[in-house]
Amino acid sequence: MKRLLVTGAAGGLGRVMRARMARFAEIIRVSDIADLGVAAAHEELVTCDLGNSEAVMALVDGCDGILHLGGISVEDKFSKILNANLLGLYNLYEAARAHGMPRILFASSNHTVGFYRQDEHIDATAPMRPDGLYGVSKCFGEALARMYFEKFGQETALVRIGSCMERPLNHRMLSTWMSHDDFEAMIDCIFRAPMLGCPVLWGISNNDSRWWDNSHAAYLGWKPRDNAEKFRAELEATVGRPPASSPLALYQGGMFTKDPIFSEK
Numbered sequence: 001m002k003r004l005l006v007t008g009a010a011g012g013l014g015r016v017m018r019a020r021m022a023r024f025a026e027i028i029r030v031s032d033i034a035d036l037g038v039a040a041a042h043e044e045l046v047t048c049d050l051g052n053s054e055a056v057m058a059l060v061d062g063c064d065g066i067l068h069l070g071g072i073s074v075e076d077k078f079s080k081i082l083n084a085n086l087l088g089l090y091n092l093y094e095a096a097r098a099h100g101m102p103r104i105l106f107a108s109s110n111h112t113v114g115f116y117r118q119d120e121h122i123d124a125t126a127p128m129r130p131d132g133l134y135g136v137s138k139c140f141g142e143a144l145a146r147m148y149f150e151k152f153g154q155e156t157a158l159v160r161i162g163s164c165m166e167r168p169l170n171h172r173m174l175s176t177w178m179s180h181d182d183f184e185a186m187i188d189c190i191f192r193a194p195m196l197g198c199p200v201l202w203g204i205s206n207n208d209s210r211w212w213d214n215s216h217a218a219y220l221g222w223k224p225r226d227n228a229e230k231f232r233a234e235l236e237a238t239v240g241r242p243p244a245s246s247p248l249a250l251y252q253g254g255m256f257t258k259d260p261i262f263s264e265k
């Protein structure tokens with residue numbers, strides 16, 4: 001592809017993926033509201049608040065694909081979630097509609113289903129059970145993307161990322177972890193697929209103790225290779241198992257199920 005837009009490029013996942021995206025397109029347009037550092041030869045840097053419709057319209061112009069990682073990524077004040085994750089997503093989809101409907105990978109979250117118990121195994125047809133306002137914002141994002149698909153044919157992969165980081169940090173993440181390599185391979189499959197549609201994908205590695213079933217998305221050819229199990233012994237020796245009554249051991253969303261609704265004050 002000619003130009004790939006990466007939003008949230010100054011964030012934890014964005015910084016890792018920004019460095020890996022060079023092979024995906026001739027030009028990588030990297031964007032964030034935060035400082036993006038210095039542009040590499042193949043990069044265009046655009047500082048942009050997702051809540052600013054005119055700025056987002058210009059941001060998307062000329063892009064053939066969008067890796068949408070930008071937004072509020074944990075529980076927060078509703079006003080912040082509203083601007084980045086609701087208004088921001090609407091702005092992104094309106095801009096995509098105006099600019100030839102580039103394929104989108106939307107970084108959704110496991111917190112759309114955080115209130116399922118850890119002894120429940122679910123697939124993409126399970127009703128949403130968000131565990132906070134952040135999770136609700138991702139449910140909104142998925143519904144918005146689905147509407148743009150049904151109404152206009154805009155393709156999006158709705159990737160419910162589990163925990164995408166260097167290594168799992170606790171016992172729960174033995175189930176939810178996705179390695180950076182597996183995410184990069186997923187991005188490749190999503191942007192190369194002849195036909196994408198608007199599937200929900202679970203963003204997890206091939207973990208022995210996974211709760212989520214991706215078999216409906218086999219047509220994309222994504223085969224995660226890593227497995228959090230290799231970290232189990234070390235994690236149990238260092239962090240240990242949480243008490244059986246802890247949200248970390250009970251719910252798929254872990255501690256997010258216990259977050260308060262943050263006050264605006």
Ligand code: NAI
Nearest residue numbers: 008010011012013033049050070071073084107161163164
């Ligand atoms: P992060 O919080 O480190 O990065 C998000 C980036 O979005 C930040 O650089 C921030 O400045 C930017 N941002 C926030 N508000 C903005 C606005 N109004 N306009 C423009 N940019 C704005 O989050 P992380 O971990 O890198 O996650 C990336 C995406 O993946 C997020 O959408 C998050 O919800 C999603 N995700 C990540 C998971 C993970 O394990 N890292 C798990 C599930 C979902």
Ligand code: 15L
Nearest residue numbers: 073074109110111162163176
């Ligand atoms: C998320 O949605 C968050 O963005 C990330 O920071 C992790 O906490 C992850 O979920 C998780 O559930 O581990």
